[in-house]
Amino acid sequence: MTIKFTTVAFILMLIRASSLRVPALRPARLTSFRALSNEETPGITNKDRVDLLHNFLTTRHKLDPEKLKESNCDDVGESALKAYRTYISPSSKKLEAFLTHPPHMLTQAAERTSNQISHLVDRHRASRSDVLRNSDDSSAAMNISKNPLVVVLVDVRSSSNVGQLLRTADAVAAEKIVCVGITPTPGGLGGNKVKKVSLGSEMFVEVVRCETWDEALKEIEGYWKVGLETVEGAVGLWDAELKGGEGEVWGKGTAIVLGNEVTGVTPRVLGDVDEVVEIPMEGGKNSLNVAAAGAVVAYEVLRRIKLKKS
Template structure:
């Protein structure tokens, strides 16, 4: 599936044929009929719409013929949170889910999906805004894991955590200010929360977590790559579940 679609007819057709459009870029203050129709379709599908200047569209364009609209299409279909819980139930296992708080680098997202698959997680949840979606780079970096690991996209990560707590899940996030991860009880239905590459886990999401886990670090710099942190924390959960 193409990652980027340009031009009015092509973008409108993408929406009408049911393609999953992650983001729509529209020329700011463009008021003509076809563009208004595209915006209406995008709102129906709850697609994120970015109104931008012509320079930004020219910069994004791969064809040079965007006609004021560019759609970024997901390379894979998204699942739902319910699908992920159902997968755990089918396997007869306590849910084990990765939740990613604004991961922006497609290589990090792909690597985390790969780790989630190998660690036996039932799925990955990402936010709709301020984060990378399922691009072809993510698919490639996941080394095939995207075919087996459902990824759900939600409007509000904090709210999703609250809803999953009602299902009996517990949540641990990685943060330097937390307690040493080896001292925490991470067995049972568990969500592993990994933060943005620069800022870490946002305050609102961190406040909803039951545990804040610190990964021991002995070096001269103060943080790990997001996908590496996800792997280390996830495998502590795996180790404890295996006991």
């Protein structure tokens, strides 16, 4: 009986509790960011934003804001004018958001915009100056005599690195660049990125595609093959022989062999080269990026070629 009574009492208690109205718990209303910001930046106007920008332009970049106010000013360029107008005359929605920002954010925005405008002005002026920079001469490049130098890329993964090495190969007037294994080419997978980085260098350097290292060996037969790798027994670049060229057994020239960004030149490939070379490193790291390393060695080979001719 006691058990039955207790059970009935418990059920009645639950029924009674369910009939009670429990007020819903609501989270405390948070103060909006805009309200907080308005408390921090009372009275901020668009004129204050513009004054900040003008201050950076005049004191840091020595630019006259009055020139940027002109509708057409050849001295600063259209891109700089557009950036300036976008800042000083934002849409009403953007302006409302800007004016709620705390002072340090407004200052940072003005500083960034002034840096951008200064860069655009410098770029515009440089493009109009024949003294600062010469433009490419494609017709002349077609008639340049090639140096006895080949760049071989074995499983270089990055399209960006390949594009940079194409520019280097063109810069030293290399005969060709040999892309082996997974190395992307201008006309293959990843080619758009290669061409974007090379800035058209692929038009002036022959690009040879080899599926395997064995194919590449046939392509560079007769060249003095230099493997670039930081391994025991490697010769420092300044002391390397770097043979190849006219009057030597390796009369075709010098072939620089570069490997993957992570694994480097494999032991199999190193076993087939004539000389293993490393770039002297005097800092904390023991190697350079493959594109940078290739450029260093290519120019050292070019220097040796010029010395032989002189």
